Amino acid sequence: MTNYSSNRKLYFGAGPASLPEEVLQEAAAAVVNFNNTGLSILEIPHRGKQFIAVLEEANALVKELCGLNDNHEVLWMQGGGRLQFCMIPMNFLNQEKTAGYIDSGHWAHEAAKAAAYYGNTQIIASSKTENYNQLPLLPESIDPSLAYLHFTTNNTIYGTQWTTEPKTSVPLIADMSSDFLSCQRNFSDYGMFYACAQKNIGPAGVTLVVVRKDFLEKGNSNLPEMLSYAQHVKQQSLLNTPPVFAVYVSLLMLRWTKRQSLAFLENTNNEKATLLYTELERNSLFTPNIINENHRSKMNVCFKAINETAEKGFLAFSKNKDVEGIEGHRSAGGFRVSLYNAVTLAAVKKLIAFLQEYEQVYLKQ
Amino acid sequence: MTNYSSNRKLYFGAGPASLPEEVLQEAAAAVVNFNNTGLSILEIPHRGKQFIAVLEEANALVKELCGLNDNHEVLWMQGGGRLQFCMIPMNFLNQEKTAGYIDSGHWAHEAAKAAAYYGNTQIIASSKTENYNQLPLLPESIDPSLAYLHFTTNNTIYGTQWTTEPKTSVPLIADMSSDFLSCQRNFSDYGMFYACAQKNIGPAGVTLVVVRKDFLEKGNSNLPEMLSYAQHVKQQSLLNTPPVFAVYVSLLMLRWTKRQSLAFLENTNNEKATLLYTELERNSLFTPNIINENHRSKMNVCFKAINETAEKGFLAFSKNKDVEGIEGHRSAGGFRVSLYNAVTLAAVKKLIAFLQEYEQVYLKQ
Numbered sequence: 001m002t003n004y005s006s007n008r009k010l011y012f013g014a015g016p017a018s019l020p021e022e023v024l025q026e027a028a029a030a031v032v033n034f035n036n037t038g039l040s041i042l043e044i045p046h047r048g049k050q051f052i053a054v055l056e057e058a059n060a061l062v063k064e065l066c067g068l069n070d071n072h073e074v075l076w077m078q079g080g081g082r083l084q085f086c087m088i089p090m091n092f093l094n095q096e097k098t099a100g101y102i103d104s105g106h107w108a109h110e111a112a113k114a115a116a117y118y119g120n121t122q123i124i125a126s127s128k129t130e131n132y133n134q135l136p137l138l139p140e141s142i143d144p145s146l147a148y149l150h151f152t153t154n155n156t157i158y159g160t161q162w163t164t165e166p167k168t169s170v171p172l173i174a175d176m177s178s179d180f181l182s183c184q185r186n187f188s189d190y191g192m193f194y195a196c197a198q199k200n201i202g203p204a205g206v207t208l209v210v211v212r213k214d215f216l217e218k219g220n221s222n223l224p225e226m227l228s229y230a231q232h233v234k235q236q237s238l239l240n241t242p243p244v245f246a247v248y249v250s251l252l253m254l255r256w257t258k259r260q261s262l263a264f265l266e267n268t269n270n271e272k273a274t275l276l277y278t279e280l281e282r283n284s285l286f287t288p289n290i291i292n293e294n295h296r297s298k299m300n301v302c303f304k305a306i307n308e309t310a311e312k313g314f315l316a317f318s319k320n321k322d323v324e325g326i327e328g329h330r331s332a333g334g335f336r337v338s339l340y341n342a343v344t345l346a347a348v349k350k351l352i353a354f355l356q357e358y359e360q361v362y363l364k365q
Numbered sequence: 366m367t368n369y370s371s372n373r374k375l376y377f378g379a380g381p382a383s384l385p386e387e388v389l390q391e392a393a394a395a396v397v398n399f400n401n402t403g404l405s406i407l408e409i410p411h412r413g414k415q416f417i418a419v420l421e422e423a424n425a426l427v428k429e430l431c432g433l434n435d436n437h438e439v440l441w442m443q444g445g446g447r448l449q450f451c452m453i454p455m456n457f458l459n460q461e462k463t464a465g466y467i468d469s470g471h472w473a474h475e476a477a478k479a480a481a482y483y484g485n486t487q488i489i490a491s492s493k494t495e496n497y498n499q500l501p502l503l504p505e506s507i508d509p510s511l512a513y514l515h516f517t518t519n520n521t522i523y524g525t526q527w528t529t530e531p532k533t534s535v536p537l538i539a540d541m542s543s544d545f546l547s548c549q550r551n552f553s554d555y556g557m558f559y560a561c562a563q564k565n566i567g568p569a570g571v572t573l574v575v576v577r578k579d580f581l582e583k584g585n586s587n588l589p590e591m592l593s594y595a596q597h598v599k600q601q602s603l604l605n606t607p608p609v610f611a612v613y614v615s616l617l618m619l620r621w622t623k624r625q626s627l628a629f630l631e632n633t634n635n636e637k638a639t640l641l642y643t644e645l646e647r648n649s650l651f652t653p654n655i656i657n658e659n660h661r662s663k664m665n666v667c668f669k670a671i672n673e674t675a676e677k678g679f680l681a682f683s684k685n686k687d688v689e690g691i692e693g694h695r696s697a698g699g700f701r702v703s704l705y706n707a708v709t710l711a712a713v714k715k716l717i718a719f720l721q722e723y724e725q726v727y728l729k730q
Contacts, residue, residue, distance in 0.1 A: 031389055032390060038374035039373075045690065079448065240444075243443075243611065244570070322403065
């Protein structure tokens with residue numbers, strides 16, 4: 001295969017995230033000639049056998065990697081997490097019920113805000129008053145009559161992450177946008193989970209939705225087709241033209257994930273995060289934002305410098321070393337280094353070396 | 366630039382549609398290294414200056430090509446036409462009003478069906494009982510109190526097309542998915558128009574929405590952000606992560622469209638369609654589905670063979686000549702040849718030659 005020149009940078013962006021170069025090369029080739037069809041992946045018919053094969057393989061890989069059987073359905077949708085924020089209450093909330101939300105960060109909060117347009121919601125725990133710098137404390141018992149309990153497994157902006165599920169008999173719905181397939185979870189326990197692809201599993205423009213059949217069957221039916229999960233399931237992600245290219249790149253990422261193995265990726269992600277947090281605690285110029293070690297995200301490591309000179313200084317220093325994407329979210333400031341699956345251990349070690357090198361430069365100034 | 370091997374076929378698919386090879390090559394290169402940033406177009410931050418420049422140039426080109434001024438806003442959204450079918454009534458219909466719909470084909474019908482979930486709708490004209498094989502006759506006067514009048518400029522499945530707008534004082538909303546930028550229209554007259562990209566302006570996964578400010582201001586405000594056009598306008602298509610790659614390929618297509626010029630494309634599209642319809646009327650084996658010449662689509666030419674032998678025969682014959690994508694929609698059968706902007710006059714002439722060659726083969730059998 002002809003390869004395009006890449007000249008890769010050290011990229012730690014929060015999303016759209018870094019993707020492995022082998023995936024990028026294969027995706028680029030398919031843009032001109034997909035599977036030797038003489039057509040671009042942008043041109044192939046979405047109901048043709050070529051794309052049906054892409055969808056079926058992608059669905060099977062999601063199930064395999066998550067340890068799911070036919071009790072769950074896999075969907076490829078559009079509109080990001082935000083459209084799910086609206087569709088979840090449309091489909092699963094009704095006049096007689098209340099939906100529970102855990103408010104652990106910006107996106108968790110937005111999910112609850114959207115749901116309030118469609119019915120009664122209850123914030124069962126929140127760390128908003130702590131500026132989301134920790135995970136909220138869950139109540140000892142959760143009202144078992146809730147329609148569902150929604151939470152966000154990883155809080156991309158603030159850098160906190162749930163490693164376990166809330167204990168409850170209420171159907172769980174999770175936004176896994178920023179840590180899906182970065183670690184094992186009890187995926188089969190969920191009524192529904194979803195992830196926009198542009199972190200660990202693909203490019204922006206497609207959202208993976210996985211829903212348990214028995215939960216789906218209890219959902220609302222009086223909805224336009226486009227906003228009904230049941231209709232999307234019935235049409236197997238082909239209710240309308242899907243984002244073909246984004247689904248295909250997601251398939252390439254799923255194949256890559258399987259080649260690496262989820263266990264290997266989880267171990268590597270743990271190692272990457274541990275090395276970086278350890279350095280941030282040692283380095284005299286930087287401090288991690290999240291104090292409680294058990295609440296720290298392994299995907300998004302947020303930290304601050306001791307002063308503005310060090311902050312601006314390290315930004316300029318690292319840019320010179322071809323490091324990109326480490327600025328904090330515009331609402332949080334400081335730094336955010338995202339360690340998604342495609343970010344290698346070697347890249348993290350280089351970044352740590354730059355943190356150390358800059359510390360020496362700064363202290364000698 | 367390194368070029369991938371393409372081995373292009375003669376492609377007449379109805380969408381995702383054929384794209385020019387120069388656009389495909391440029392898109393492929395950007396998947397590995399976008400604008401020499403050392404990052405893939407799939408990785409660049411959507412709020413970074415590189416992508417903001419893509420969005421701004423794309424918006425400016427849409428306005429320039431459509432002859433629009435700052436009275437209209439340009440949005441890049443997800444969910445295809447179908448999500449717009451739901452968002453239009455959510456945003457522009459209320460308890461006091463009725464929305465008018467022209468039912469000229471499958472998608473026009475689906476748009477009206479979705480709207481009925483959100484308020485009163487009225488079908489002001491329909492050709493459903495004629496199997497959509499003609500455009501419906503519009504009433505002499507249209508109730509001026511309608512919230513809006515929705516119609517579909519080109520009916521992809523059945524192959525009919527409106528060349529002019531309905532005469533009314535009611536705000537017009539048009540689904541232009543399958544003929545946007547294939548011909549001039551009075552774009553500034555519309556309250557809103559929209560087009561999923563995968564016909565004339567890009568790949569699947571992004572939908573262009575253009576809305577007039579004074580019409581938008583009269584819209585409903587009690588909506589979750591994701592379903593509110595006003596919020597998308599306020600955030601300039603960055604309410605959440607946009608489908609970066611699909612927007613970028615759309616920009617490449619808009620640049621290509623400008624290089625060709627809309628007038629040239631319209632002339633060529635007219636020539637392509639005239640040549641093909643003329644051949645279909647001459648050829649003893651085939652007949653165009655749409656009898657009324659003024660109703661015929663220049664984008665999707667639907668026709669049938671005189672019998673099943675000729676139908677299957679020509680399908681096999683043309684496949685041998687590397688022709689792809691000419692089967693009719695599964696609900697209509699027969700043939701459908703799509704003549705979107707990227708389909709060249711030379712390609713149409715080749716297809717016509719194959720129709721003639723096959724006629725000779727068939728008649729000698």
